[in-house]
Amino acid sequence: MGKRAIKFSILIAVLTFVSLGFTSKKEANVLKNNIEIHNTSSKVVTVLPKDEIQLNLEAPIPFTGKKYLGFKEAVAFKESQGNYFVVNTLGYLGKYQFGKGTLEMIGIYNPQAFLKNPKLQEKAFEANASRNKWILRRDIKRSVGKKINGVLITESGILAAAHLAGPGSVKKYLRSGGKQGFSDAYGSTVRYYMKRFAGYDVSSIKADKKARV
Structure with a gap:
């Protein structure tokens, strides 16, 4: 029973880890309703709500x-x-x-x-x-x-x-x-x-x- 419990715990952990790599429909809708601001120097994309837009006016053109x-x-x-x-x-x-x-x-x-x-x-x-x-x-x-x-x-x-x-x-x-x-x-x-x-x-x-x- 102890070994089975361990195997079951490992399986749950793996499934949880894999699931984190996907975006849920709810998360997709959140992203759809936001604006992406790209930092061209580091290729980072910051997602901000439309009513909280913050502009980095010193970013590289x-x-x-x-x-x-x-x-x-x-x-x-x-x-x-x-x-x-x-x-x-x-x-x-x-x-x-x-x-x-x-x-x-x-x-x-x-x-x-x-x-x-x-x-x-x-x-x-x-x-x-x-x-x-x-x-x-x-x-x-x-x-x-x-x-x-x-x-x-x-x-x-x-x-x-x-x-x-x-x-x-x-x-x-x-x-x-x-x-x-x-x-x-x-x-x-x-x-x-x-x-x-x-x-x-x-x-x-x-x-x-x-x-x-």
């Missing part, structure tokens, strides 16, 4: 090329890790974290509808970039190729910084030789965006004073 697609996806990853449906603590919306004032300037007056529409968010990014490029066209011509505060100035860096701080703040930064800086509520600066988003080919973005969605 996935490489998607050095042209317009790569540029906008890099900016999006820094802003929201590419999440179309996130709203930050200051009320900035979507994949590219637009403020309501900027949206109105490019013809969008319904923030909630905007948040639910990925195609509209992509059009908004393009329109805003075109508008910023027109506003900063002279500064781009004068400043590209120079170094300010140790950072090589590029057209893509200027447009990324304009997305962060607005074209007016970028003008002040460039024309003051970097003395008039800008920092948002989370500590991101014009200089940081100039450096992080340097070297993309954004020639496909057309300067347009009246760019609207």
Whole structure:
């Protein structure tokens, strides 16, 4: 009887161990209702409830090329890790974290509808970039190729910084030789965006004073 009991205990232990390697239907449903956030440096996937999204904005940016697609996806990853449906603590919306004032300037007056529409968010990014490029066209011509505060100035860096701080703040930064800086509520600066988003080919973005969605 003692040997049988031992064998039975071992069998139970093996079955328990094997069962742990499978996901139950209940667990699968939990995962389905969550969002996966990938840490590209360690290939770890963290599963978080949708109402408890936490973004690691300093995570390495996935490489998607050095042209317009790569540029906008890099900016999006820094802003929201590419999440179309996130709203930050200051009320900035979507994949590219637009403020309501900027949206109105490019013809969008319904923030909630905007948040639910990925195609509209992509059009908004393009329109805003075109508008910023027109506003900063002279500064781009004068400043590209120079170094300010140790950072090589590029057209893509200027447009990324304009997305962060607005074209007016970028003008002040460039024309003051970097003395008039800008920092948002989370500590991101014009200089940081100039450096992080340097070297993309954004020639496909057309300067347009009246760019609207």
